[in-house]
Amino acid sequence: MRLRLVFYNDNLYHKRKMFCKYTGFSEISTPFFVSKSIYTHFFCTFVPSKQEIMANTITKRSENYSEWYNDIVAKAELAENSDVRGCMVIRPYGYSIWERMQRILDDKFKETGHVNAYFPLFIPKSFLSKEAEHVEGFAKECAVVTHYRLKANPEGKGLIVDPDAKLEEELVIRPTSETIIWNTYRNWIQSYRDLPLLINQWANVVRWELRTRMFLRTAEFLWQEGHTAHSSAEEAVAETKQMLDVYTEFAEKTLAIPVIKGVKTPNERFAGALDTYCIEAMMQDGKALQAGTSHFLGQNFAKAFDVKFANKENQMEYVWATSWGVSTRLIGALIMAHSDDDGLRLPPVLAPVQVVFVPIYKTEEEKKAVLDKCYELADQLKKAGIRIKVDADETKRSGWKFAEWEMKGVPVRLAMGPRDLANQQIESARRDTKEKSSVSTGEGFVENISQLLSDIQQNLFNQAKALRESRTYKADTMEEFKQILEGENPGFIYAHWDGTTETELKIKEETAATIRCIPIGNPLEEGVCIYSGKPSTQRVVFAKAY
RNA sequence: CGAGGUGUAGCGCAGUUCGGUAGCGCACCUGCUUUGGGAGCAGGGGGUCCCAGGUUCAAAUCCUGGUACCUCGACCA
Numbered sequence: 001m002r003l004r005l006v007f008y009n010d011n012l013y014h015k016r017k018m019f020c021k022y023t024g025f026s027e028i029s030t031p032f033f034v035s036k037s038i039y040t041h042f043f044c045t046f047v048p049s050k051q052e053i054m055a056n057t058i059t060k061r062s063e064n065y066s067e068w069y070n071d072i073v074a075k076a077e078l079a080e081n082s083d084v085r086g087c088m089v090i091r092p093y094g095y096s097i098w099e100r101m102q103r104i105l106d107d108k109f110k111e112t113g114h115v116n117a118y119f120p121l122f123i124p125k126s127f128l129s130k131e132a133e134h135v136e137g138f139a140k141e142c143a144v145v146t147h148y149r150l151k152a153n154p155e156g157k158g159l160i161v162d163p164d165a166k167l168e169e170e171l172v173i174r175p176t177s178e179t180i181i182w183n184t185y186r187n188w189i190q191s192y193r194d195l196p197l198l199i200n201q202w203a204n205v206v207r208w209e210l211r212t213r214m215f216l217r218t219a220e221f222l223w224q225e226g227h228t229a230h231s232s233a234e235e236a237v238a239e240t241k242q243m244l245d246v247y248t249e250f251a252e253k254t255l256a257i258p259v260i261k262g263v264k265t266p267n268e269r270f271a272g273a274l275d276t277y278c279i280e281a282m283m284q285d286g287k288a289l290q291a292g293t294s295h296f297l298g299q300n301f302a303k304a305f306d307v308k309f310a311n312k313e314n315q316m317e318y319v320w321a322t323s324w325g326v327s328t329r330l331i332g333a334l335i336m337a338h339s340d341d342d343g344l345r346l347p348p349v350l351a352p353v354q355v356v357f358v359p360i361y362k363t364e365e366e367k368k369a370v371l372d373k374c375y376e377l378a379d380q381l382k383k384a385g386i387r388i389k390v391d392a393d394e395t396k397r398s399g400w401k402f403a404e405w406e407m408k409g410v411p412v413r414l415a416m417g418p419r420d421l422a423n424q425q426i427e428s429a430r431r432d433t434k435e436k437s438s439v440s441t442g443e444g445f446v447e448n449i450s451q452l453l454s455d456i457q458q459n460l461f462n463q464a465k466a467l468r469e470s471r472t473y474k475a476d477t478m479e480e481f482k483q484i485l486e487g488e489n490p491g492f493i494y495a496h497w498d499g500t501t502e503t504e505l506k507i508k509e510e511t512a513a514t515i516r517c518i519p520i521g522n523p524l525e526e527g528v529c530i531y532s533g534k535p536s537t538q539r540v541v542f543a544k545a546y
Numbered sequence: 547c548g549a550g551g552u553g554u555a556g557c558g559c560a561g562u563u564c565g566g567u568a569g570c571g572c573a574c575c576u577g578c579u580u581u582g583g584g585a586g587c588a589g590g591g592g593g594u595c596c597c598a599g600g601u602u603c604a605a606a607u608c609c610u611g612g613u614a615c616c617u618c619g620a621c622c623a
Contacts, residue, residue, distance in 0.1 A: 066617085081615080134623085141622075175623080210547065210621065217622075271623045360582050399583040417582050427582085 058407075060341055065285045066213075072335050073214045076344040076408045086212040086219030090328070093408060096352035098222065098328055102202065104254055104350075105224065105326070108246050114198040114226060119180050121204070122171035127179035131304035134178065134272035141208040143219075145171040173206040178272065178297075178323060181227045182305040189229060189319060191310050196239070197229040215332035216289075216546055223327035229319045231309065233298070236320035237275075240296040243324040244277045247292035255330065256347035256461040257281045257337045258468055259291055260492075260541060262517025267501045270323075274298040280516045280541065282468040283336035286491040288516045288543040291333050294324035332546075337464050344409030345431055347460050348453040355381060355449060356410045357390040358401045360417035370416055377414075377426070377441060384446045386453070406431060411456045412449065414439075432456045432463075468492070474539070478510075478530050485511055485544065492516070492543045496536035498529035507531050507542070516541045 058075055059067040073079055078094030090098065106116070122145060129135050149165030174180065181199075189197060206220045215221075226243060230236040244261060251259045259279035269276040273295040281291045302308070302318040311317055338345040348354050357374045361367040374390050381388050389410075391401050398415065405413055413429045420426050420438075429436045430452060439448050471491025475481040484493055497503060497515065507530075508514050518540045527536050 083614090085614085136623080207622080211619090269623090358582095362581060397581055397583090397585065399581085399585085401584090403584050415582070419582075 058341055058343060061284065068341070069332075069335060070214065072339050072344055078331065078335075078344075079214055081214070084219075086209055088214055088218050090222075093352070094331060097331055097334070097346070097350065100350050100352055101250075101254075101326075101330060102224070105246075105250060106200075106202075108250065109200050109224075109226065112198075112242060112246065114200045114228075116201060117199050118201055118203070119177050119184065121174055123174050123177075123180045125170045125172050127183055128172055130179060131272050131300055133300070134304070136271055141210070142175050143173040143206050143208055145173065174203070175205055175207045176323075176325075177201065177203070177205075177225055178227065178301055179305070182301040182307060182321070185227075185229055185319075186305050186307045189307055189309050192231050192312060195229055195231045195309060195319065196235065198226075198239075199228065200224055200226040213332075213546075215328055215335070217329075221328050223325050225323060225325040228322045229302075229307065230321070231311065231317070231319065233320050236298075236322050237296050240275070240277055240294045240322045240324070243322070244279065244292070244294040247279050247294065247324070247326060250326075251279055251281065251291050252461065254347065254349045255291075255334055255337070256349070256457055256464060257291065257333060258461065258465040260517060260519050262519045262522075262541065264293075264517055265501070265504055265515045265540075267504050268515065268517075270295045272297060272300050273323075274300070277520075278517055280543075281333055281337060282464075282471065282492060282543075283333070283546070284467060285336070286471045286489060286543070288492065288541075288545040289329075289333050289336065290516070290545070291330060292324070292326040295322060297321035297323060338460050339409070342434075343407035345460065346409035346411060348411040348457045351409065351411055352387065353389045353408075353410050354386050354453055355388040355412045355414060356401075356405045357388065358398050358405075358413060358415045359390070359392060360398050360415060362418075366418045370418065370421055373421055373441070374416055377416075377445065380446050381449060384450060386446075386449065402429075412452055414449075428452065430456055432459050475530060475542075476527070481507075481513075481530055481542070482511055485513055490544065492541050494539040495530045495542055496525075496527035496538075497540050498532045498534035498536055500532075503529060503531045513542045513544050516543050516545060 058071040061068045073094075076093065077091045078097070079088045079090045082089045109116075125144070128142075146167055147161045147163075147165045148167055149162040150159045151162040153160045185197060188194060202222075202224050204220055204222050205225075209217050209219050212218050228236070228239050230239060248259055248261055251257045259281045261279055262277070264270075264276040264278055270293065275296040277294045277296075278290050279292045280288050283289055297320075299318040299320060301321050307319050308316045309319055334346070334350070335344060338347065346352075357378055359367070359370045359374050361370045371390075371392060374392075378388050378390050391405070393401070396404075402413065402415075409431060411431050413431070415427045415429070420441075423438075424441050425438045426441050427436055428439045428449070439445065468491070471489050473484050473491060473493045475484060475493050475495045481493060481495060484490060493513070497507075504515055518538070522538050522540075524537050525539060527539070528534065529536050
């Protein structure tokens with residue numbers, strides 16, 4: 001807000017100061033007009049009070065969804081934009097969430113027989129051109145290394161790329177690793193005895209995205225990519241489906257995000273795959289987010305990289321391949337599935353910190369008593385495997401800590417002051433519902449807290465599922481279809497489709513909605529395509545997507 | 547890559563119309579008082595006004611060119 005002020009020219013400084021103090025306007029602008037009379041004109045700009053600033057740190061979800069998302073990422077200290085175009089810095093708290101994901105998934109991969117390895121970041125350009133469809137898909141938007149040396153700028157300051165240091169063959173920074181990995185597998189696989197080869201790698205990849213969004217689409221991101229080789233198509237398909245199940249369980253049990261398992265249409269399929277399976281989650285704005293993919297690659301890469309094995313009959317065959325991955329994008333999914341206007345809400349199974357203690361005291365005496373009890377209780381919880389943090393930071397006040405940990409989504413906050421101590425209880429506040437209650441610190445304390453954590457986990461899942469159900473529709477005509485998408489609460493639409501890419505693209509062009517997947521175990525149902533009117537045997541899931 | 551917008555202290559911004567001492571809030575530092583939902587008062591530190599060139603006695607401000615970022619589209623294997 002901007003105001004023009006006129007002051008009587010007597011003790012101006014004092015008047016400006018007082019005006020600002022009592023109105024919340026900041027003192028601003030030099031006098032822009034000094035009349036010959038005894039009045040001076042100013043512009044003043046309104047500056048909100050501290051309370052207002054605090055209350056408005058996070059943009060309301062209902063006001064501007066993408067700003068709300070960016071605010072959560074910033075205020076919960078998950079990540080920030082770096083000075084490198086399209087690349088983010090993942091901050092310690094955001095990274096600790098990724099580390100939790102890594103640990104849980106990695107254990108699952110190991111349980112299902114996989115081992116980790118690491119392949120090069122750089123891929124010779126020629127590798128990418130070996131698999132025809134793969135080329136088509138990955139030809140663009142890759143970062144390419146052309147030189148290997150810098151030198152002092154002969155014309156002045158700084159460094160230049162040494163023109164004499166041009167690479168014979170350019171190196172592409174991996175957008176995904178199929179090519180380098182299959183080129184390696186050729187040397188590792190000779191016999192059916194070498195199969196299956198079940199390998200995963202945790203890595204960074206680069207895709208030179210033109211438009212980036214924190215976690216959802218950045219030029220560089222972190223992921224895991226599994227690449228397996230099998231002696232039969234059946235076994236490879238089984239592997240593809242198994243990993244999809246691993247992802248599904250991870251999404252639903254750990255992230256508390258319900259997902260639809262499905263198969264991609266040919267149009268949405270990974271370049272070079274015969275079938276792409278996926279899990280699709282609904283965000284709070286009704287848009288779909290692909291939360292994981294698993295590909296049955298057939299023999300495409302084996303043929304492109306000449307990976308053959310001798311079967312039991314001593315005949316040479318091409319191997320069958322799969323690949324599957326999830327990325328730091330899941331952090332974006334987590335935010336958009338669960339968070340509210342007060343910040344992040346983390347599911348307890350995933351949360352790096354499940355319980356935070358905030359001690360409250362005035363005197364030194366109280367401090368010692370309260371802290372002693374906090375650490376004692378924290379120990380009990382730790383022994384029960386609960387991840388806890390005692391926030392004994394003396395430079396911050398308790399109110400600050402409450403707000404901060406809420407922002408960061410810690411599922412349970414326990415606050416203890418002298419009064420609680422005397423009553424042998426502690427105040428617990430759950431992040432999902434904001435409910436507070438007093439919990440006894442005696443018998444059953446640990447059980448109560450564990451129960452609370454699993455209640456929260458379940459509740460977050462239920463809320464996300466209820467949201468999805470309330471925004472899942474059936475449409476039988478294009479008109480209905482458009483009405484849903486343009487309405488207040490767009491979401492997933494089950495509709496008949498004639499199975500052609502042409503129709504799929506036309507619908508996308510007209511509505512911006514795409515086919516997210518053909519659900520696995522989808523009930524068969526006679527119908528006609530909403531666009532072409534041609535016969536169809538099942539409904540597929542349409543939605544706008546991230 | 548198209549269309550808009552923005553670059554001034556760590557962050558958020560005013561100041562640019564009409565050229566003339568570099569400002570405000572938050573954050574930070576020091577001290578005292580405080581501490582059960584983002585503390586108060588007092589004092590203090592911090593600037594290549596995105597970059598380059600031009601006009602001028604004088605440029606954050608005007609002119610030319612560049613560059614970076616943001617939002618929305620297109621693209622997204």
